[in-house]
Amino acid sequence: MLSxxxxxxxxxxxxxxxxxxxxxxxCNCSLCRKKNALMARVHEDNFTMTADWDTVSLYQWNMKIAKHYFCKTCGIYTFHRKRSxxxxxxxxxxxxxGLDIAAVDVKAMDGISMSVTQQD
Ligand SMILES: [Zn+2]
Incomplete structure (x- = not known):
């Protein structure tokens, strides 16, 4: 299997x-826009954190259900747990x-319409 x-x-x-x-x-929600995020959807069974969870910080906003993680040291957004x-x-x-991004289909998600408690 690919890894x-x-x-x-x-x-x-x-x-x-x-x-x-x-x-x-x-995604066009206010957070993804500012992160300039390009994301792959990965089931939790196919995701393994190989560093200590202590290396990431958690950011939550709006409904505070999704969990947005970023590196405590360099600030890079690495992954998040999805709300939906x-x-x-x-x-x-x-x-x-090693992921050839140019070879993968990119879909635009209308995340801003999924923000139910605030529109920004
Ligand atoms: Zn880092």
Whole structure:
């Protein structure tokens, strides 16, 4: 099975994604826009954190259900637990070593319409 090593910029956060990445998404919600996030949808069974969870900080906003993780040291967004599908991670595609992003279909998600408590 295919496997991708993922990491932040400084290397403190490391993780592994198994399985093929066949689709990436962008999102127009206020957070994804500012992160310029390009994400792969990964089931939790195919995601393994290989660093200590202590290396990431957690950011939550709006409904505070999704869990957005970023490196405590270099600040890079690495992955998040999705609000709409809590058993899935959204993984920063740019953090996956060896993934040919240009070869993967990119879908634009209308996340701003999913924000129910605030529109920004
Ligand atoms: Zn880092």
């Amino acid at each position: 991708y090593a993922g990491s932040c910029h400084c290397g403190a956060v490391t993780f592994t994604v198994t399985g093929d990445v066949t689709q990436l998404t962008t 599908e809590p058993d899935h991670f959204g993984v920063n595609a740019q953090c996956l070593d």
